[in-house]
Each structure stands twice: as C-alpha cells, then as structure tokens.
Amino acid sequence: MKRKTIIGAVVALGVVGIGFAFWMMWRPEIAAVSPPQSAGKETLDRGRRIVEAGDCAVCHTRPGGDYMAGGLPLITPFGTLFTTNITPDPETGIGKWSLPAFERAMREGIARDGHFLYPAFPYVHYRKLSGADIADAYAFLMSVDPVKYTAPENHMVFPMNFRALVSFWNLLFLHGDPLEPIPDRSAQWNRGRYLVEGAGHCSSCHSPLNLIGGEKSSELFNGGVVDGWTAPSLRGMADAQHPWNEAQLVAYLTGKVAEDHGAAAGPMLPVSLSIAQLPVEDAQAIARYILDLKKTSSDATSPPCPPAANPTAKTLPGAALFEGACASCHSSAAPMRTLDSRPALVNTSAVRADSPRNLIQTILQGIPMSTAAASHYMPAFADSLDDIHLAAIAEYLRNESCPTRPWTDLDKTIKSIRTQE
Structure with missing residues (x-):
C-alpha cells in the first residue's frame, strides 16, 4: 500500500512538473493583422524619438544593410545572435504584428507567434516604458520602408539553443512596471x-x-x-x-x-x-x-594620478613612436587640437582608466567617420602597429598621465584583443 502511495505521489509530482514547465514555456500566438495606416506627424515624431532613445537602429541595422532590416551579429557568451528584421515587411519583418503583439514583445520578450526572444533584446528595460511611448514607437516602425530580408540563423550553444528555457531566465530577471516619476525629484x-x-x-x-x-x-x-x-x-x-x-x-x-x-x-x-x-x-x-549616481560602498578607490604630466616619459621608446604616428593630430601644436577642441591625450578617460582596454581598442580600430556635425574621425592602426609598438605607445601615454599607476596587464590585454579580431 505504501509503495502504491509513493508511486502515485511521484506520478502526481511529475504531472504537476510537466504542467508547470508547459505553462512556463508556452505562449499563444497573437493573430496576424494587416499593416496599419500611417499615423500623424506628431505621433511619428514622438515614435522616432523613442526609437532613437532605445538605440533600435544600432542593433537592427547591419553595416551596409537597410534601415531596421536586421542581420547584425551579436556575440554573446552563449553563441552568436543575429538581430531580426523590424521593418513592416509582412513576410520577413513585423508587418503582421498588431500593437498588442508589439507591446508583448517589448514588455515580455515574446514574439507574435509565441516564441521567446533572447534577452539580448533588452525587454527587461523596455517594459519600463509607458504604454503611450510603446504605441508611438510601434507607429514609427510601421512607417519605415518595408524590406524583405531574413537574418542568418542564430548559432547558440546547447542548451541555450532551446528558446523556451528563456522562460526560466525571465522568472529571475523580468520584473518591474512602467516607471513613475519620483515626486521629490525634479x-x-x-x-x-x-x-x-x-x-x-x-x-x-x-x-x-x-x-x-x-x-x-x-x-x-x-x-x-x-x-x-x-x-x-x-x-x-x-x-x-x-x-x-x-x-x-x-x-x-x-x-x-x-x-x-x-x-x-x-x-x-x-x-x-x-x-x-x-x-x-x-x-x-x-x-x-x-x-547623480553615487558610488556604492563596495567601490574601490584608485590611488590618485599626479596633477601634472611626467617629463621622464619622453625618454621612453614609445615617445618617438608617438611623434611618428600620433603627434600630427594629438601633439600640443597640432591644428586639430585647436580646430576640434581635442584634449591632450594625457587627460582623456581612456588613458586615465584603470584598464588599458579602451585605449588599445581605439588605437587598433580607430573611430570611423560619422555623420555628426563635428566628426572626431581617427584612422585605425591595427595593420600598421605591431604588438610591441602598440604596447610602447600605450606605456608612454600612461607614463605621461599616471606614472604612479602603470598598467601591468598591457601585453595580456593586447593579446586578448588581437585574438578577438
């Protein structure tokens, strides 16, 4: 009798577990609709601002690709994702999505057909938007040119290639409601x-x-x-x-x-x-x-850098390399310093940071020409500087800016970055 009771309890628990898993991992499809008619100018202007604030084009427009058509690879610890087409194309984009389907995706990370979206799409933050802002963003996206394009297949490692597991991630991290103003703040x-x-x-x-x-x-x-x-x-x-x-x-x-x-x-x-x-x-x-964000009590405070540049840095091997590769734009006499208000490199955050990572990346990759009114273009030096010369320039700049706290992981950082290229 006891054995039958135990078996019955195990079966009941199994049924409950399967039911719970199904409830967690299944979401219904929302019916397809025809693309809505274009909204008014004021709505579209508001929607454009929300979309810009949300950096939607940053992820959903691949280099050389059509606006919002997706295809940008996102490298994650769990594999490579390709962003989706969010133009109003009815076959490959979101042209069949209703506003409720769009809002569910923004707040819960669920696509119109019911599949789970990976949290590389920041729905944990977008759920904090007001309903009006989400509606305006939807109206704007439905007004852009439809593009027929399907992104490449994702390459996710097991078990994260099983999308339904995201439901358990959501259970841990998907919380909060639309943000309300705090009364005693401006x-x-x-x-x-x-x-x-x-x-x-x-x-x-x-x-x-x-x-x-x-x-x-x-x-x-x-x-x-x-x-x-x-x-x-x-x-x-x-x-x-x-x-x-x-x-x-x-x-x-x-x-x-x-x-x-x-x-x-x-x-x-x-x-x-x-x-x-x-x-x-x-x-x-x-x-x-x-x-207004304050440091937390656990934040470690780095020792201060000296207030003035270090003259002995000029004796380092990197000083001559700097003069040859960088001084035409970054020396104190360079015209770009006056025309573009560029700071001395010893004052930049990349040189004063605790890690050399951003300085190394900037030297290697440069800064591409942008459409900004005051472009701060910088050529890439990945092919013209080897690791030894790159380390020498970085060591020189750090020694000029903060000689009491030299970077001890320069070679390791350069090798790590070069490996990822």
Whole structure:
C-alpha cells in the first residue's frame, strides 16, 4: 500500500512538473493583422524619438544593410545572435504584428507567434516604458520602408539553443512596471531616469553580468565589458579624480568631443549618434541623472594620478613612436587640437582608466567617420602597429598621465584583443 502511495505521489509530482514547465514555456500566438495606416506627424515624431532613445537602429541595422532590416551579429557568451528584421515587411519583418503583439514583445520578450526572444533584446528595460511611448514607437516602425530580408540563423550553444528555457531566465530577471516619476525629484532628473533605465537600457552594458547573462542587481551601473571594450562605471562620475560636468557629458553623449575627456568610440559611438538625434534637453536630462549616481560602498578607490604630466616619459621608446604616428593630430601644436577642441591625450578617460582596454581598442580600430556635425574621425592602426609598438605607445601615454599607476596587464590585454579580431 505504501509503495502504491509513493508511486502515485511521484506520478502526481511529475504531472504537476510537466504542467508547470508547459505553462512556463508556452505562449499563444497573437493573430496576424494587416499593416496599419500611417499615423500623424506628431505621433511619428514622438515614435522616432523613442526609437532613437532605445538605440533600435544600432542593433537592427547591419553595416551596409537597410534601415531596421536586421542581420547584425551579436556575440554573446552563449553563441552568436543575429538581430531580426523590424521593418513592416509582412513576410520577413513585423508587418503582421498588431500593437498588442508589439507591446508583448517589448514588455515580455515574446514574439507574435509565441516564441521567446533572447534577452539580448533588452525587454527587461523596455517594459519600463509607458504604454503611450510603446504605441508611438510601434507607429514609427510601421512607417519605415518595408524590406524583405531574413537574418542568418542564430548559432547558440546547447542548451541555450532551446528558446523556451528563456522562460526560466525571465522568472529571475523580468520584473518591474512602467516607471513613475519620483515626486521629490525634479522633472529633468525623472526624465533622465526614464531614459537611462528604460529606453536607453544603459545598465545592460554598464553593469557586470552573472553567469547566465543577468545584470547583477547589487552592482548596477558599476561597469562591464561589451564587445571587447570596457563600459566604465557610471557611478561617482561627478566626484571622480578626473570629474565630469554636465556640459562635458552632454557633448560626449551627443557625438562631440568632450573637453578634458575625449569622445565616444567603439560600441558607444553609434549610441551617442542616436542620442544626438534627440532634443538636447533629453541629453541634458540623461547627464543630470547619471551625474547623480553615487558610488556604492563596495567601490574601490584608485590611488590618485599626479596633477601634472611626467617629463621622464619622453625618454621612453614609445615617445618617438608617438611623434611618428600620433603627434600630427594629438601633439600640443597640432591644428586639430585647436580646430576640434581635442584634449591632450594625457587627460582623456581612456588613458586615465584603470584598464588599458579602451585605449588599445581605439588605437587598433580607430573611430570611423560619422555623420555628426563635428566628426572626431581617427584612422585605425591595427595593420600598421605591431604588438610591441602598440604596447610602447600605450606605456608612454600612461607614463605621461599616471606614472604612479602603470598598467601591468598591457601585453595580456593586447593579446586578448588581437585574438578577438
């Protein structure tokens, strides 16, 4: 009798478990619709701003590809994803999606046909948007030119190639409602919070991730690594040893050269060009909110760099290499320093950072010509500088800027970056 009872209990638990798994991993399809008629100009203008704030084109437009047609590869620890077509093409894009289907994707990470979207699509942040903003973004996307294009197949490692497992990831990380203003904070601060934590999804790059790709909630905005670049901590920027002010951060966020800090490069460059399309008040609100983020008690404070440049750096081998490869744009007498307000390299955040990663990446990859009004183009040196010369230039710049804290991982960082090329 006891054995039958135990077997019955096991079977019942199994049925319950299967039922729970099915409930977790299945979502219904939402009926297809015909593409809606174009909305009015004001709605489309609002929608365009939401789409720019959300960096949609940054991920959904591959180099040389059509606007919003997808196909950009995203390298993750779990494999390579290719972004999808979000033009209103009815066969390969989202032309058959209704507003409820679009909103479900934005808030829950579920496609119209019911399959789970990978959280590389930042729906954990987009769910914080208001219903009106999501509707406006939908209207704008439905107004762009439809493009017939299907992205390549994803290459995800087992078991993450089984999309339904994302449902359990969502159980851990998909929380929160649309953001509401905090009454005792200014309208500008609240607007900045809404853009940073919602559409801008800044913490998805500027926070460390755990083993399954979720943001560490206790370390939000404490910095991360994206595509081989350091996404620096956004905390304590106003009170740092090399502090930022609002004007500098607004310039940086909008694709310009920030006095005493430099300009956006790498993955941040297209983001800054998107922000540049927004009203300047939005960039100011983002800057205001970020500059209000305080360091956490666990943040380690780096020793200070000396206030003046180190004259002995001129004796290093990298000094001559700098004169030959870099001085025409970056020396104190270079015309570009005056015409484009470029700071001395010893003052830039990349040279003063605790890691040489962003300086190395910038030298190797350069900064492509952009459509910004004040382009800060820099040629790539990946093919003209070998690892020894690259390390020498980086060592020279660091010694000029912060001789008391030399980078001890230069060779290792260069080798790591070169391996990823």
